[in-house]
Amino acid sequence: MGVFFSMLKLMYEKYFSVEAHGLHHVPPRGRVMLVGNHSGGVALDGAMVIASMFLEMDPPRLAQGMVEKFINKMPFGSQWSTRCGQLTGLPEHAERLLRDDRMLMVFPEGARGTAKLFKERYTLVQFGTGFVRLAMRTKTPIVPFAFLGGGEAVPTIANAYTLGKMLGVPYVPITPWGVALPLPAKLEVHYTAPMLFEGTGSEEDDVVFGYVERVKSRIAETMELGRRRRKGES
Structure with a gap:
């Protein structure tokens, strides 16, 4: 794991020069669920979120998630998921992780969210409700x-x-040069204020859908603000 995180640190700090904003919103300990959008299509998003939690938090935190099963079939995907403590399989694993007061990383767009085209990079697809x-x-x-x-x-x-x-x-994602090898683009992660929804988790679908939309809207608004700033818009 040490070698892998050393490589991840190099990518995070040098290759992509990642900026992490709003880290004060992330609890330094205890159970928490990080919920965000897919962007990049090759597990780039998850890797950089993991790096931001491990490298920027004091003390470091390990963000763990339920990765898509196909990730393990990608080059180095299995090594990445295993060495970073990521999980595949049953939702019960995610619940056990939270009950152990750990950090769960969730991308509610699922595999569909990883398939966005360049022109769709600042959009969101439908969220699942299980989270x-x-x-x-x-x-x-x-x-x-x-x-x-x-x-x-x-x-x-x-x-x-x-x-x-x-x-x-x-x-298989196709880029202008064929293969999906990431360019050294500037990456950003913007964490926002925590949201806590009261209930048992067995509420009617309409109630849960409403909460999902609140989370999705927060992410969409944050993406739009970031997009405008990156383009120099006011």
Whole structure:
């Protein structure tokens, strides 16, 4: 793990020069759920969030998540997920992690969110609802975050679904130069104030959908503010 985090530190600080904003919103200890958008298509977002928590928090925190199963079929994907403490499999694993007062990282867009094209890089696809029910059931605060720059680092112009199926993954991202090797684009993570939803997690769908939309709206607003600032707009 030491070697891997040394490499991650190099990518975080030198290659992408990541800026992490709003770290004071993240609890220094105890259970918490980091919930954000996908951007970059090759697990770039998750890796940089993990790095920001490990390198910028005092004391360091390990963000763990339920990664998409296809990540383990990507080059170095299995090594990345295992060495960074990421989980695949059953939702019960995520609940056990929170009940152990650890940090869970969630991308509610799922695999669909990783397939965004360059022109869609500042958009969100439909969120799942399970993360809100889990947060309510375990009395866990949600810290919404926006990850910016992944679409510039991996400017996907198309997704090769047939090729992906042959390789055992949902798709293969195609960039102007063919392969999806990330460019040294400026990346940003913006953490926002925690949200805590009262309940048992067994509430009616309409109630849960409302909470999901509140989280999604917070992320969308933060993404838009970041987009405008990156473009020099007021």
